[in-house]
Amino acid sequence: MVKIKPNVAVSESGFLFNPANGESYSLNPVGTRIFGFLKEGKSYEEIRDSFMREYTVDHDSFERDYDDFVNMLKQYNLTERDEEEV
C-alpha cells in the first residue's frame, strides 16, 4: 500500500508543500482527490471504486493513470519507503 509521508498535505486548491525539502507542487483536481484518499490510508481498490462511481473512466485507464501518478509521488519523495515492496 502507498503511504504518504505524514508531514505532507495538500490544500483544497491543489497546492502541496513538502516541508522536508522545501519543494512545492501543484495538483489537478483528480490528483488532489487521489492524494487525499492515499492520505486517509485508502487502498487502491477503494480509490478505484469511488472513481468508478463518480467519474467517466474505465478500470484499465484509471489503473494506468493511477500507477503513473503514484510513481511520480514516489519519484518526488512524497511517499514512505515501503520495506515490504520488492
Place this chain on the structure above:
Amino acid sequence: MKKKYNIGVTGLNAIDSPGPGIAVIRGLREAASFDVRIIGLAYESLEPGIYMHDHVDKTYHIPYPSTGTDLLLQRLEYVHQQEKLDLIIPNFDAELYSFIKLSDQLNKLGIKIFLPTLKQFEERQKFNLPDFGKKYDLFVPRSKPVFAVNDLYKLDEIDFPYLVKGKYYDASIVYNTDQAKSAFNKISAKWGLPIIIQEFIHGTEYNVTGLGDGKGNTISAVPMRKQYITDKGKAWGGISIADKDMLELTDKFISQTKWKGGFELELMKNSKNEFYILEINPRIPAWVYLAVGVGQNIPEALVNLAMGEEVKPFTRFDVGKMFIRYAYDMIVDIKEFEQISTVGEL
C-alpha cells in the same frame, strides 16, 4: 482632491538583474499630481514585487508574450474587470512588441498605454541601427548583419576587435577570425540568424534616460555614469552628471524620431569626444529612480502624458547625486506563494 489612477505595472523582478517595475512604482507613489493604486502584472510566482505590499496593492499573473496577444488580451480584460485599469506601464523588453500591438484594443477598453509606435520600436532594433543612424544623422557604430560564417571574411569596413551580437541578446568581443567564427556559431545556435557584427568603439560608457511626448519634445532627460557594474553588466551604482553634448544628442534623438514614451540611450564617448549610440532601449530603465531622485519624476510625467494632461518639460536636475542599489530579504509566508501559484492573484 487629487485624482487617483489604477495603474498596471510589469517588471516586478527586483533581483540582481532587475526589471524596472519597482523603481517605476516608487516614482508613481511619490507623484505630487495624483494618487495611485498599483496593480502588479507578473509572469512568475517569485517576482519580488508580488510580495512587496507597500508598493504593489494587488498582483495578477499574466501569460508570456510568446503565447500570443489573444491570450494576453483576454487576461488583461479580466484584470480590467476587477481593477478598472486606467493605464499599463510595460517594462520588459520581450513584452513591448505585444503591448504596442494591443494598444488600440486596450485603448478601446479605456486602458492607456504610452509606448513608442511600432515604427519607432522596429527602427531602433539592433539590426536596423545603421539605417537608423543614417536616417536621423546620429553616430552609431558600423555594423553588418551576417548570415553565414564565410561572410565573416567579407567585413571590409569593420576591423578587429569587433562585437559579435545576437539578434536580440548576447554579445562577445572578438580579436581574430577564429574567435569570431566560434562566437558566430555559439550565438547563432541560441538566437538564430542574422548575427550582427558591430564595430567596437573604444571609450567610456554613459547612459541617458528620458521621456519623449511623441511630438518631438523632450520632457525629461537625465544622464548617468555607471560607477559599479555587476558581473551581469548591470549598474549597481551610478551618478547623475551634467553633459551638454549628451543632452543635445538626446534632444536631437527625440526631435528627429518624435519619440513617444520612456527610453534609455546607451552611449559610448570615444577619444575625440564623439558620442555613439550603442543601443536604444525603448522603455524606462531600472535605474529610473535616480531621475526621480534628482528632480525628474519620469514615471509621473509619463502617466500625465498618457492621461492627456499637459506636461511641462523638466528644466533642471541635481548633478552629482548617486544611486546605490542594495538587496533586501523579505520574509514571506508560503500561503502567499501558494495563492499566487495556484490562483494567479495575490
Place this chain on the structure above:
Amino acid sequence: MEKQRYERPVIKKLETNMPNKFGTQTELAPKTHIDNVPVKKLIEEFGSPLFVVSEQTIRKTFAKAKKAFTTRYPKVQFAWSYKTNYQNAICNVFHQEGSWAEVVSGFEYEKALRNGVDGKKIIFNGPDKTVDDLKLAIENDSLLHIDHLDELYTIIELAGNGGKKPKVAIRVNMDTGVYPMWDRFGFNYENGQAWDALNKIMRSNKLELVGLHTHIGTFMLSANAYSVAAYKLAELALGIQKKYSHEIKYIDMGGGFASKNTLKGAYMPGTDTNPTFDDFAEAITSALINSDFKPDKLPLLILETGRALIDDAGYLLGTVISNKRLADGKRTTILDIGVNLMFTSFWYDHKVTPAQPFSHYTENTVLYGPLCMNIDVIRENANLPLLNKGEHVVVHSVGAYNMTQWMQFITLRPNIVMIDEKATPHLIREKETLDSLMSYEKVPEHLKKFDL
C-alpha cells in the same frame, strides 16, 4: 447523479524561475467544432487521422487578399499555385473565386486543363518543362515563364516550326536584401543575365514577350523585400519599353507570403508577427505605382501566393494512441498523426489543441507520431492539457503543402474532407487502401511463390 469528466491525475513541481525570455506555449481553447461540424462526428464518419478543409475559410481568406490588392491597384489577377494544394475541389474553389492556375510540371498542367481552366489562363513555371509540355502549352496559348537559357532556345526552336507564337515571360532573380537569395531559378537581375535573356527573346522575333516574373523566396517575413523586387521588375519593364518600344502586359510577383504559422525557434507566435496581406500589398503596389509607369499604362499585377491563402483553411484531426513517460520522466503523447502526413512539422511549431473541453491544468508534452522512426515528432515541446487515450486533437493551419508533399510511408494516406459553407462535409479525396497501392505493383513470375 451525472458523472464528472475524468482527467488523468497530475502532479507538477512548481518551478520557481525568474521570468525567462522564452515562456512556454499554451494553446488554451479547445477546438470542438470546425465550421459548426463536431470534430468527433467527423472522425466517426471519416476516420482518424483526417484532413479537413474549410471552404468558408478559403473564400474568406481569398476575399481578404483580393481586397488588400484591388483597393490599392487597378489591375490584379491571382493564379492558384497548384503545388501548394492540388486537390481538385480546392483548386476549383480558387477558380470559382477567379484565380487562374499556376503550375510547375506537366502533370499539374494537365490537371488544370482537366479542371476546365482555359489554357490562356495557365501560367507554366518551373525548370522542368519537357518538349511535349512546351508544345502543348504553346498550342493552348498558355503563359510560359522561362527559367533558363536551354529552355529559351528550345522554345525559340519550337516556335520556328510554324504554328502559334509562344507567349513568354522570364523569371528574374535578384537581391532584395533577404537571405537566402534565391538565385537558382531564372535569370539574375544584377549581373545582366535577365537583360541578356530579354534581348535574345526580342531579337528572335519568334516569341511574344508578355510579362516579367519573380519569386523571391518562401515564408517571407519582410514585406519590404517585395517592394525592392517590384521596383526592379518595373525598371526592367520600363527599360524594355524604351529599348524596343514594347509594352509588357503583366508583372508577376510570384508567391512566398508567410502564413500565420509560427516558425520553429521564433519567440513570438506567427499570428502576431507575420506580415498581413495588407502589408505585402502595400509594399508591392506602392513600388509599382511610384515607378515611372504612366498611370494608365500600369501592367496587370499577377500574384501566385499559395501558402498564405490555404494554410489556415486546413486542419488535421487525430487521435491519442497512448500516453507514455520517457526514462527521464518527460511526458509524451503518441498520436496517429505522423510526419509522413505533416511534412510542415519540420519547420513549424504547429498549433495543436484538444478537440474536447479540458481543465486549465497542463503538462509539458512531446507529441510523437505513430511511425517507428525517431524523426516522427509533431511537436517537441507543447504545453498541453491532459489528454486521455482515444481523445482527439486538432492540428491547425496545415492547408499548404501537406496534402501534396505527404508520403505513403508505413501508413496509408487518409481521407480529405471539405466542409462547405452550409456546414456539410464532402469527401474530396478518398483514403488509400492496400488495393489501390498494390494496383501499381508488378511481381515477376519467378518471385510469386515461396516456402517458409
